[in-house]
Structures are given as structure tokens and as C-alpha cells.
Amino acid sequence: MPQKIILPVLDGLSAAIFIIDGNRKITFVNKTARRNFDPDLVGLDFVQVIRNPDCLKAIEKIIKGRKSSQLEIGIQGTILTTYRVNISRLGAKSKPQDLENWRAIISLEDISPIREALTMRTDFVANVSHELRSPLTAISGFIETLKGTAKNDHEAREKFLGIMEEQSQRMVRLIDDLLSLSKVQASEHLLPKNSVDLVAIIKQTIATLSPLAAAEDVKINLEIADNIEAMVKGERDQLLQVFLNLMENAIKYGGDGNQVDVVLSAKAKAPGIAGPAFVVEIIDQGIGIPREHLPRLTERFYRVDTGRSRQKGGTGLGLAIVKHIVARHRGRLQIKNNDDRGASFSVFLPQ
Ligand SMILES: Nc1ncnc2c1ncn2[C@@H]1O[C@H](COP(=O)(O)OP(=O)(O)OP(=O)(O)O)[C@@H](O)[C@H]1O
Numbered sequence: 001m002p003q004k005i006i007l008p009v010l011d012g013l014s015a016a017i018f019i020i021d022g023n024r025k026i027t028f029v030n031k032t033a034r035r036n037f038d039p040d041l042v043g044l045d046f047v048q049v050i051r052n053p054d055c056l057k058a059i060e061k062i063i064k065g066r067k068s069s070q071l072e073i074g075i076q077g078t079i080l081t082t083y084r085v086n087i088s089r090l091g092a093k094s095k096p097q098d099l100e101n102w103r104a105i106i107s108l109e110d111i112s113p114i115r116e117a118l119t120m121r122t123d124f125v126a127n128v129s130h131e132l133r134s135p136l137t138a139i140s141g142f143i144e145t146l147k148g149t150a151k152n153d154h155e156a157r158e159k160f161l162g163i164m165e166e167q168s169q170r171m172v173r174l175i176d177d178l179l180s181l182s183k184v185q186a187s188e189h190l191l192p193k194n195s196v197d198l199v200a201i202i203k204q205t206i207a208t209l210s211p212l213a214a215a216e217d218v219k220i221n222l223e224i225a226d227n228i229e230a231m232v233k234g235e236r237d238q239l240l241q242v243f244l245n246l247m248e249n250a251i252k253y254g255g256d257g258n259q260v261d262v263v264l265s266a267k268a269k270a271p272g273i274a275g276p277a278f279v280v281e282i283i284d285q286g287i288g289i290p291r292e293h294l295p296r297l298t299e300r301f302y303r304v305d306t307g308r309s310r311q312k313g314g315t316g317l318g319l320a321i322v323k324h325i326v327a328r329h330r331g332r333l334q335i336k337n338n339d340d341r342g343a344s345f346s347v348f349l350p351q
């Protein structure tokens, strides 16, 4: 194929391409290589650019006669980048005296996003297994006790059955939340079509949570700016889930202040949203969230205080579900630690 065609093709590839001679001197690079490594690479020893002993060994083998080689390397810059490296001899087998005219092509493909996704999946499976295992261990332990030492102890039996019931409910909650999360993630690219009334959704959330609020002695205070009408494009059940999660958290973790404020208002501009938006703020007066935890709070299974969350029956998936639902609605979730007291969660939704 004439060079006129090949060069633009190589420039169009997302992988970085290097052509080297038998002295490892770079004779050609494509656009990606120039952009990702250096604009002036031709003439340099390849090893000066990619300082990796495995890569060097593989090149030496190709120079000695091997046809091709594939390996994965990590290059530490400001962040660690993982590359899949392909090295292939071009043309006939090298003759040692002809190193200057000998050529090999090396491609470096950035596979960091794939690696990252795999790590996330492994972590997720490990987390889910751990979360399911703890209640299961407790249940198995009590079954053993009930079959053995506590066989005829009526009082112990009642107590243990109560704990077993609680633990199995925890497992059911976890599985429900996992299913709900995967459903939300699957629908994330589909924009909701229906018009829904935010005021009605918020009022229904408050009504649903009123028994919990009463049990925790928390007053929920609803404020709607200028009695606005707040119709948004949304899926009712999912938005209900957002406000249920946030208000439940405010009652569970922020209930110490005995008051949770829910404020609905309209904004001409909102962070990350093109046009005007509605914002629902859920403000509590509890212990708040230490600043260092804020960036990771919406990750699956992330908790500030694992013991406290478990004791309150939490699975650590609530805010991850909220984040994905809000994203599906092309909205924004903002979490703030209030300096005086408590935390506030703001949901911005396009009008
Ligand atoms: N209003 C709040 N005040 C203080 N901490 C909070 C508040 N909301 C959430 N958190 C912290 O964030 C963590 C994650 O919340 P999230 O809703 O994702 O999980 P959870 O409440 O533990 O479980 P779930 O919501 O699945 O039942 C909580 O465990 C808690 O530590």
C-alpha cells in the first residue's frame, strides 16, 4: 500500500504507533504517540521513551529473530497508565549487518479504563460477598446454637429467632438495593418522558417517612418557595426513591437536631445544568459529614461510620442509587457539610 494511504491511517489510530530500526532508533511515530509522549520522538532510542525492562527484553527478542510479541506494561506518570504493547517485525528476518534497514512496529494501547472497570467489578463482588456473608454467618451460628445448647431454652430461642429474622431482613434489603441499583444503571441512558409533580412526590415521601420521623422524634419541615408549581420530566418511582433515601438518611444520621428541613425552590441557573432548574434541599442538624468523606460518599458501600450504618439497618447503597437516578434525570446532586451543624443534600433537576 502506498505511504500516502498508510500514514493517515496510522495517524487516525487511537493507539500510539512507533516504528523502530534494528538499533531501537525511532524512525516514525503517529499522531497519538506525538500527543501522548513527545512531539519530537524520531531519532531517539525507543528505550529512552518507554523505560520498561520487560518491553526492552521483548524488543531484543524481536531483533534476534522472533516474529511478534505482546505484553502489558504500567507507566507511572502523574497517574499510572496501563498499556497493551504489541511488537511485530516488519518484513524479512533481520540480518545483523543490516540493522539500519530492519524495521519493527510497536503499538501502545491505553487499556487503563478496562483495567479500572475490572478492578471495580472485583471490588464490588468482594464487597457484596462480604455484606451477604456477615448476616449469613450470624444466622448459621444461631441455627447451631438452637440445635444444640439452646434447644430447650424457650427464652433464648425467642431472642435468637428475633435476631435471625432481623439478619435475614438485612439480606433481603441488600438484594433489593442491588437489584434497584442495576435497574437504574441499565436505564441511565434513557431520558424520562413523563411530566411529574415534584411537590406531590416530596409530600408523599414525607408522609411515608412520618412513622420513622415520629419514632426518632424528628420534625420534618417543608418549605415551598412562593408556592411554585414544579413539574419536571421524570420517573415518579425513581424520584420517590431519591427523596426517600435522602430524607431517611437525614432522619437516621442527622436526627440528633430533631429537625429536618426540606426546601423546594426554582433557580435560573444551576451547577452543570444548561437551563433553569428546580432544587430540593434536605437539610439536617445532626453530626454532619467530615469533609474528607464527601468525595467518596456516593460510592457503593461507602459509609462514614460502618457500625452506625449497619446498626441503623443501612446497606451503604442508598446514595449510589440516588446518584445514578439523578444522573438519569440529567440533574446534579450536591452534598455539603454545614459549618454550624449537620449536612445538606441538594438535588438539582432541569425545569
Ligand atoms: N444526613 C447525613 N448525615 C450524616 N451522615 C450521613 C448522612 N447521609 C448519609 N450519611 C453517611 O453516608 C453513608 C452512606 O449513605 P447511604 O444512604 O448510601 O447508605 P446507608 O444509609 O448506610 O444505607 P442505605 O441507604 O442503603 O440503607 C451513611 O452510612 C452515613 O455514614
Ligand SMILES: [Mg+2]
Pocket: 245, 248, 249, 314, 318, 319
Ligand atoms: Mg441511606
